[in-house]
Amino acid sequence: MSNLPLNSLxxxxxQAARVTTAVFAGQSLADGLLARVDSQAxxxxxxxxxxxxxxxxxxxxLLGRLLAKPLxxxxxxxxxxxxxxRLEARPEVAHTLVDQAVxxxxxxxxxxxKGLVNGVLRNYLRRRDELLxxxxxxxxxxxxxxxWWIGAxxxxxxxxxxxxxxxxxxxPPMALRVNRRLLTPEDYSIRLADAGIAAHLDGGAVLLDxxxxxxxxxxxxxxxxxxxxxxxxxxxxxLAPAPGSRVLDACAAPGGKTAHLLENAxxxxxxxxxxxxxxxxxxxxxxxxxxxxxxxAADCAQPAKWWDGRxxxxxxxxxxxxxxxVVRRNPDAKWLRREADIASFAAAQARIVDALWPLxxxxxxxxxxxxxxxxxxxxxxxxRFVARHADARPVCEEQLLPTADHDGFFYCLLEKGD
Numbered sequence: 001m002s003n004l005p006l007n008s009l010x011x012x013x014x015q016a017a018r019v020t021t022a023v024f025a026g027q028s029l030a031d032g033l034l035a036r037v038d039s040q041a042x043x044x045x046x047x048x049x050x051x052x053x054x055x056x057x058x059x060x061x062l063l064g065r066l067l068a069k070p071l072x073x074x075x076x077x078x079x080x081x082x083x084x085x086r087l088e089a090r091p092e093v094a095h096t097l098v099d100q101a102v103x104x105x106x107x108x109x110x111x112x113x114k115g116l117v118n119g120v121l122r123n124y125l126r127r128r129d130e131l132l133x134x135x136x137x138x139x140x141x142x143x144x145x146x147x148w149w150i151g152a153x154x155x156x157x158x159x160x161x162x163x164x165x166x167x168x169x170x171x172p173p174m175a176l177r178v179n180r181r182l183l184t185p186e187d188y189s190i191r192l193a194d195a196g197i198a199a200h201l202d203g204g205a206v207l208l209d210x211x212x213x214x215x216x217x218x219x220x221x222x223x224x225x226x227x228x229x230x231x232x233x234x235x236x237x238x239l240a241p242a243p244g245s246r247v248l249d250a251c252a253a254p255g256g257k258t259a260h261l262l263e264n265a266x267x268x269x270x271x272x273x274x275x276x277x278x279x280x281x282x283x284x285x286x287x288x289x290x291x292x293x294x295x296x297a298a299d300c301a302q303p304a305k306w307w308d309g310r311x312x313x314x315x316x317x318x319x320x321x322x323x324x325x326v327v328r329r330n331p332d333a334k335w336l337r338r339e340a341d342i343a344s345f346a347a348a349q350a351r352i353v354d355a356l357w358p359l360x361x362x363x364x365x366x367x368x369x370x371x372x373x374x375x376x377x378x379x380x381x382x383x384r385f386v387a388r389h390a391d392a393r394p395v396c397e398e399q400l401l402p403t404a405d406h407d408g409f410f411y412c413l414l415e416k417g418d
Contacts, residue, residue: 006040009044009097012045014079014104015045017082017104018078019034019045020078021078024074049082052084054334055081056144056145057141057144061138061140063081066131073108073109079101083121084124087124098121102114143165144168146334148339167402168324168328171211172229172328173404173406174208174210174212176188176199177206177226177233185204191224192218197217202230204230204237205233226285235257235260235318236257238413241261241265241313241365244268245267245313246314247270247315248272248356249261250315250319250356251319252272252279252318253281255285257316258282262286262291263291267293269294271294272295272298301348302355311359311361312361312364315356319353322377323372324408325409326408343376345372346376350385353381353385357389360416361416364416365414366413367413368381368412368413368414369411370409371408371409377410379412382397382412386414392414393416394413395413396413397410398410
């Protein structure tokens with residue numbers, strides 16, 4: 001609890017420090033950490049949390065030169081990282097920021113670190129040019145990713161690694177998928193213009209020049225449009241099941257790709273996800289869009305527990321992965337992922353696609369998808385799969401690296417022989 005005003009920067013810093021500390025302790029932002037923050041302060045807290053987490057290594061590098069010894073108070077360390085980000089983002093209000101950070105520190109550990117927070121931040125302002133020059137010579141502090149991650153990207157993409165890392169540090173674009181059952185992207189662009197929202201078309205997607213709350217989007221509640229990255233929209237385009245097909249979306253939550261498939265054609269679609277709460281999100285998304293599918297909580301890697309024995313014409317296997325291609329949307333991944341996770345995810349992915357392959361009819365197609373940029377989960381995974389399954393024929397393969405307009409994704413479309 002806190003008696004700080006909800007609209008104060010001190011309150012936002014305090015709550016952001018608590019959320020960030022939870023991430024340091026191993027919790028994911030996807031677990032609803034921000035939902036615990038008062039709705040009035042949530043936008044400011046989210047900005048602080050996301051942008052400070054994006055700067056992996058940068059703040060720690062600076063603190064290593066500003067502190068005489070490591071802090072044993074994680075919430076205070078988090079507060080300092082947040083304050084350092086804010087000082088760079090809003091240097092014109094440095095005095096106010098330092099004052100409010102000290103006020104927030106008064107709410108932590110019985111206020112024992114108020115003096116330290118004040119001294120560290122003022123020392124940073126005095127030594128800023130010197131410290132930033134030192135940080136620019138450090139690879140982790142420069143690229144804002146763990147050293148193992150930097151090495152993995154450099155090995156995988158020797159010509160593009162710096163651009164890939166830079167894309168992972170930027171706020172993501174806000175892109176829309178238009179429900180083509182109801183109108184065209186061109187028609188929706190006109191509605192956006194009428195609402196004073198600047199946007200442009202990128203293939204079949206609509207990209208906003210600046211993000212807006214979804215309740216400002218014309219017809220969002222009525223199902224005219226959904227928020228979905230252009231890279232993610234490739235899934236339904238590549239799988240493209242024919243009308244009337246029996247389709248399985250094996251890892252469906254939150255339901256964006258499920259909905260896109262149904263917007264493109266009438267299908268007999270089964271959407272699976274492991275957890276009931278995630279299945280409810282799929283159902284909510286489909287309900288808003290006026291679409292219908294069977295949604296079931298089940299482990300797609302154990303079909304004996306849910307499959308009725310009828311083969312599918314098409315399967316979407318959007319498998320769990322490191323999410324290394326969407327790290328700008330999930331900056332906590334930089335803090336939570338470990339190098340060993342790549343092999344762990346690759347093993348789980350192999351179990352899933354091996355379990356799903358027998359469920360596909362001869363002549364049917366399976367689309368393997370990840371939001372990863374690591375080849376072990378993508379090209380390497382598919383090479384190993386094809387080597388295990390003589391009846392699997394790759395039809396096409398796409399690796400999208402993150403750019404200003406879309407996130408990073410991998411797709412491999414497989415056709416099953418007789």
